[in-house]
Amino acid sequence: MSEFFPDESQFDPADNAEIDLVQTWPDGFRAGFVAIVGRPNAGKSTLTNAMVGQKVAIMSDRPETTRRAIRGVVHREDGQIVLVDTPGLHRPRTLLGERLNEMVNETLADVDLVVVCLPADEKIGPGDRFVTERAFETNRPVIAAITKRDRVDRGTLTEKLIAVDQMGEWAAIIPTSGTRGTQVDDLVTLLLEHLSESPPLYPASAVSDESDEAMIAEYVREAALEGVRDELPHSIAVVVEEMNEKPRKGGGTTLFIYASMYVERESQKSIVIGRRGERLRRIGSEARAQIEERLGRPVYLDLHVKVAKDWQRDPKKLGRLGF
Numbered sequence: 001m002s003e004f005f006p007d008e009s010q011f012d013p014a015d016n017a018e019i020d021l022v023q024t025w026p027d028g029f030r031a032g033f034v035a036i037v038g039r040p041n042a043g044k045s046t047l048t049n050a051m052v053g054q055k056v057a058i059m060s061d062r063p064e065t066t067r068r069a070i071r072g073v074v075h076r077e078d079g080q081i082v083l084v085d086t087p088g089l090h091r092p093r094t095l096l097g098e099r100l101n102e103m104v105n106e107t108l109a110d111v112d113l114v115v116v117c118l119p120a121d122e123k124i125g126p127g128d129r130f131v132t133e134r135a136f137e138t139n140r141p142v143i144a145a146i147t148k149r150d151r152v153d154r155g156t157l158t159e160k161l162i163a164v165d166q167m168g169e170w171a172a173i174i175p176t177s178g179t180r181g182t183q184v185d186d187l188v189t190l191l192l193e194h195l196s197e198s199p200p201l202y203p204a205s206a207v208s209d210e211s212d213e214a215m216i217a218e219y220v221r222e223a224a225l226e227g228v229r230d231e232l233p234h235s236i237a238v239v240v241e242e243m244n245e246k247p248r249k250g251g252g253t254t255l256f257i258y259a260s261m262y263v264e265r266e267s268q269k270s271i272v273i274g275r276r277g278e279r280l281r282r283i284g285s286e287a288r289a290q291i292e293e294r295l296g297r298p299v300y301l302d303l304h305v306k307v308a309k310d311w312q313r314d315p316k317k318l319g320r321l322g323f
């Protein structure tokens with residue numbers, strides 16, 4: 001057993017009750033940062049959540065759902081993996097798109113290992129080759145995860161494995177299904193094998209480094225993405241403006257959350273709100289259910305839809321929306 005304990009000389013013994021940094025780990029423990037990359041919609045966030053065993057990143061069938069590098073921590077007795085789920089690497093059409101790609105490149109510059117997600121049910125395209133090249137340029141080991149394997153038969157999977165094998169010098173190739181959990185533990189084992197011995201990087205209780213506010217905004221956006229088409233998914237951004245506690249009748253408190261949902265045009269606003277506000281109400285109740293589950297307490301969610309004209313192309317507005 002190795003042990004980490006803060007240098008006692010720095011502490012007054014009376015403060016010992018404050019120390020919550022004691023961590024021990026077995027010999028041979030491994031830890032490191034792993035980037036999860038791939039083109040939009042490849043199944044990166046679904047795979048990340050499956051490995052973490054908890055939802056740290058929102059998922060949707062709309063491309064470019066993930067807009068930040070989201071860290072999720074996998075804890076095992078023999079190691080700890082900090083997964084960094086990234087936005088889908090793509091040919092940018094807006095300033096937002098450029099910033100998302102920059103986030104992927106920054107993540108790639110800073111990890112120990114890279115996983116490239118390649119969906120089993122789609123042919124390898126220029127987008128996949130582009131991401132794969134970026135991954136190999138890191139000079140780190142690169143593992144290919146063939147995602148969504150539940151969507152194809154054995155024959156198709158075999159063809160895919162052969163095609164992927166020819167793309168480069170992979171450290172390993174593994175077919176997975178994030179939704180079914182197929183080979184997800186095997187992927188974790190594989191990742192640990194390619195990481196070096198290291199003390200844990202995060203406390204044993206850490207699952208994600210996302211703040212509650214950031215996660216709340218993401219849950220709202222996820223609910224809003226459902227059922228919208230064309231350019232609208234890209235145009236939606238959500239910001240939590242304010243959160244405060246108010247006493248509840250009969251004791252306890254309710255958390256009041258005030259969030260704004262931004263779209264780029266007036267016409268999009270009416271689509272998001274829906275007939276007689278029906279759609280907005282559905283978004284609100286879906287998001288609220290998820291927020292309550294995450295926070296383990298009742299919340300009141302106040303959602304406003306606002307227009308920030310062409311925010312995806314406007315540096316100032318992007319800044320205000322956190323990009």
Ligand SMILES: Nc1nc2c(ncn2[C@@H]2O[C@H](COP(=O)(O)OP(=O)(O)OP(=O)(O)O)[C@@H](O)[C@H]2O)c(=O)[nH]1
Binds near residue numbers: 043
């Ligand atoms: N059947 C099946 N569907 C999957 C699997 N993994 C992901 N999906 C679906 O594929 C879509 C995209 O999944 P995400 O995990 O959001 O993809 P992503 O790569 O994170 O996408 P971006 O963040 O937009 O780049 C969603 O509708 C998922 O439900 C899988 O293993 N099996």
Ligand SMILES: [Mg+2]
Binds near residue numbers: 065066086087088
């Ligand atoms: Mg994603």
